[in-house]
Amino acid sequence: MDGAPLLCLADFEAAAGRRLPPDVWDYIRGGSGEELTLAGNRSAFARLPLRPRFLVDVETCDLTTNLLGASLSAPIGVAPTAFHRLAHPDGEVATARGAGDAGQLMVVSILASRSLKDIAAVASGPLWLQLYWLRRRDLLAEVVRQGEALGYRALVLTVDTPRVGRRLRDRRNGFAVPPDITAVNLDDAMMATTHDAHTGTSALERHAREQFDPTLTWADLAWLRGLTGLPVLLKGVLTAEDARLAVEHGVAGIVVSNHGGRQLDAAPAAIDALPEVLDAVAGHCPVLLDGGVRTGTDALKALALGASAVLVGRPVLWGLACGGASGVRDVLGVLAAELEDAMALSGRPRLRDVDATLLTRPSG
Ligand SMILES: Cc1cc2nc3c(=O)[nH]c(=O)nc-3n(C[C@H](O)[C@H](O)[C@H](O)COP(=O)(O)O)c2cc1C
Numbered sequence: 589m590d591g592a593p594l595l596c597l598a599d600f601e602a603a604a605g606r607r608l609p610p611d612v613w614d615y616i617r618g619g620s621g622e623e624l625t626l627a628g629n630r631s632a633f634a635r636l637p638l639r640p641r642f643l644v645d646v647e648t649c650d651l652t653t654n655l656l657g658a659s660l661s662a663p664i665g666v667a668p669t670a671f672h673r674l675a676h677p678d679g680e681v682a683t684a685r686g687a688g689d690a691g692q693l694m695v696v697s698i699l700a701s702r703s704l705k706d707i708a709a710v711a712s713g714p715l716w717l718q719l720y721w722l723r724r725r726d727l728l729a730e731v732v733r734q735g736e737a738l739g740y741r742a743l744v745l746t747v748d749t750p751r752v753g754r755r756l757r758d759r760r761n762g763f764a765v766p767p768d769i770t771a772v773n774l775d776d777a778m779m780a781t782t783h784d785a786h787t788g789t790s791a792l793e794r795h796a797r798e799q800f801d802p803t804l805t806w807a808d809l810a811w812l813r814g815l816t817g818l819p820v821l822l823k824g825v826l827t828a829e830d831a832r833l834a835v836e837h838g839v840a841g842i843v844v845s846n847h848g849g850r851q852l853d854a855a856p857a858a859i860d861a862l863p864e865v866l867d868a869v870a871g872h873c874p875v876l877l878d879g880g881v882r883t884g885t886d887a888l889k890a891l892a893l894g895a896s897a898v899l900v901g902r903p904v905l906w907g908l909a910c911g912g913a914s915g916v917r918d919v920l921g922v923l924a925a926e927l928e929d930a931m932a933l934s935g936r937p938r939l940r941d942v943d944a945t946l947l948t949r950p951s952g
């Protein structure tokens with residue numbers, strides 16, 4: 589790693605930005621359109637002050653939790669992001685090592701650049717598998733079967749990507765995935781278009797237009813459920829209406845997410861969408877959040893509103909770029925240490941003490 593100590597996630601971001609090629613850096617950091625939602629994910633956290641309580645014994649703060657049967661050292665996990673080999677030659681294998689060392693959950697993207705098998709072989713923590721609904725259902729089914737056989741414990745179907753958002757940085761850069769980095773769990777021929785660079789367009793946008801199935805509806809979930817006994821979560825839910833439908837369709841969990849501001853620009857900030865989703869879900873399943881979580885106090889705010897856990901996307905790629913597996917472990921470790929600190933300093937030593945009174949004065 590660089591000489592300067594990396595003390596917070598912003599330090600990892602700055603160091604990663606110095607290491608990665610400019611087009612890869614733009615792909616990772618960018619959002620869609622005017623990047624309003626990307627900015628909103630951060631500014632919405634900044635608008636929420638915390639209400640600390642004092643004269644509470646905070647000598648020991650307990651961050652351990654259980655999510656769908658998995659024990660975690662903290663309610664913090666790795667959001668699914670594509671092609672980790674863009675950030676480090678070992679790719680998702682390094683990420684899985686780092687997340688396992690940190691005792692935290694990793695959600696592996698269907699567009700991972702290392703095999704599900706190699707990732708599972710090094711993972712000491714729980715793995716979930718994220719899916720995009722492909723037009724080639726045979727390939728989708730095969731990935732699900734493989735994931736289940738390898739011990740992945742849940743499926744996370746991303747619903748916010750019937751096509752890829754208008755990511756102008758990638759279009760300007762004519763971004764394409766380098767030829768030596770591929771989504772190895774899918775068919776080579778199917779993935780070939782991800783490598784086609786054309787100025788003014790994004791290869792990933794074109795690829796998704798061809799390969800992602802935009803006709804997906806609620807009725808199709810039954811097909812996925814019929815393939816597997818694994819719990820299915822939906823990622824990308826932002827409204828009470830969809831949350832209610834998700835519960836009616838028997839999902840095991842929901843990830844409130846706007847895809848890190850990369851899909852519909854002007855979608856609400858993730859933390860702003862969380863309360864209406866939690867309200868609609870009414871405790872029927874765990875609700876997680878991702879989007880803009882950069883500090884322990886951000887995580888604390890999401891937990892105070894009722895999230896079961898938070899996931900981080902870009903920060904994990906920063907950690908990977910800075911130091912492979914140990915960089916990922918350190919990013920997750922810094923976030924957990926900051927959360928522990930925030931719990932102590934706000935007088936909430938156990939996760940069950942982290943409730944809405946941290947944000948809003950109780951009535952009466
Ligand atoms: C480079 C990159 C690749 C991503 N790839 C995927 C993906 O393959 N599947 C998916 O469901 N979400 C993907 N996402 C979205 C993340 O899962 C997550 O929603 C988002 O990064 C969270 O916001 P954060 O980066 O502010 O933490 C990607 C995000 C980034 C930045």
Ligand SMILES: CC(C)CC(=O)C(=O)O
Pocket residue numbers: 670699749752792796847850
């Ligand atoms: C190819 C893309 C759909 C991967 C992704 O989810 C992203 O870049 O945000």
